[in-house]
Amino acid sequence: MIVVEHLAKRFRVPKSKPLSSCKRQDPRLDGHYFYSVRDVSFQTRSGEVLGLLGPNGAGKTTVLRMLSGVLTPDRGRIEIGGQDWQHQPEQMRHQIGFLSASTSLYQRFTVEENLHYFGVLYGLSEAKVAQRISELSEQLELEPFLQRKVGELSLGMNQRASIARAVIHQPDVVILDEPTTGLDIMSAQAVLDFIDSQKTQNRPVIFSTHRLEEVSLLCDRVAIILYGHCVFEGTLEEFAGSRDTEALRMAFVERQKRAQAEVAG
Numbered sequence: 001m002i003v004v005e006h007l008a009k010r011f012r013v014p015k016s017k018p019l020s021s022c023k024r025q026d027p028r029l030d031g032h033y034f035y036s037v038r039d040v041s042f043q044t045r046s047g048e049v050l051g052l053l054g055p056n057g058a059g060k061t062t063v064l065r066m067l068s069g070v071l072t073p074d075r076g077r078i079e080i081g082g083q084d085w086q087h088q089p090e091q092m093r094h095q096i097g098f099l100s101a102s103t104s105l106y107q108r109f110t111v112e113e114n115l116h117y118f119g120v121l122y123g124l125s126e127a128k129v130a131q132r133i134s135e136l137s138e139q140l141e142l143e144p145f146l147q148r149k150v151g152e153l154s155l156g157m158n159q160r161a162s163i164a165r166a167v168i169h170q171p172d173v174v175i176l177d178e179p180t181t182g183l184d185i186m187s188a189q190a191v192l193d194f195i196d197s198q199k200t201q202n203r204p205v206i207f208s209t210h211r212l213e214e215v216s217l218l219c220d221r222v223a224i225i226l227y228g229h230c231v232f233e234g235t236l237e238e239f240a241g242s243r244d245t246e247a248l249r250m251a252f253v254e255r256q257k258r259a260q261a262e263v264a265g
Contacts, residue, residue: 047202050205053223078092098176099166119132
């Protein structure tokens with residue numbers, strides 16, 4: 001189970017930036033700091049998929065980077081499997097599989113060489129690495145591309161290989177930041193099938209997306225982030241009354257209009 005309570009994170013704004021004009025664009029700018037995340041709380045149980053929703057710049061990626069251990073929260077608590085992340089950061093990083101836009105593979109290595117390298121880096125035995133490469137190649141339909149250099153791959157195949165690299169160590173939690181953005185239909189479906197398969201392994205998944213059809217198909221719960229605040233956390237039925245994509249869209253639009261009115265007021 002993942003428990004996130006009152007996360008907050010701010011970043012210092014370079015003095016060269018025109019603060020007055022920035023402040024009109026985003027109310028989270030205060031003095032020389034931008035408060036990317038102000039107060040975010042949610043929970044995800046084993047075998048559940050949680051969709052993290054919000055417009056661009058809402059703070060979703062910052063939340064996911066704190067969950068993965070890339071960033072340290074200024075305030076708040078992250079608990080995974082009953083353990084406090086802040087007190088055991090190295091151990092927790094080994095329990096998390098994180099894919100973001102900055103997750104990279106070595107372009108001159110083949111897909112298999114990349115997966116082998118990162119598997120060994122995580123401390124897996126040669127036998128375990130081989131087993132995991134076989135499993136992930138089947139799940140993500142990578143077999144025909146294992147001997148191809150990463151620099152020769154399409155965007156879709158690169159993303160599948162990046163997901164395999166992120167979970168090669170068989171983590172307890174999978175965190176994906178907009179994993180289907182820019183992908184063709186078949187590659188996106190392979191990614192969605194992989195997310196769905198984690199349920200059968202009782203592994204919680206948190207992923208951000210702008211595609212409400214993905215939320216409708218996969219998610220058990222959603223957390224809505226607007227202006228750095230979590231304005232809703234719960235089931236799809238609690239959020240929109242059903243899993244229907246259009247109902248989700250209307251509920252999301254209404255939440256965002258309400259948040260904008262509160263900021264303007």
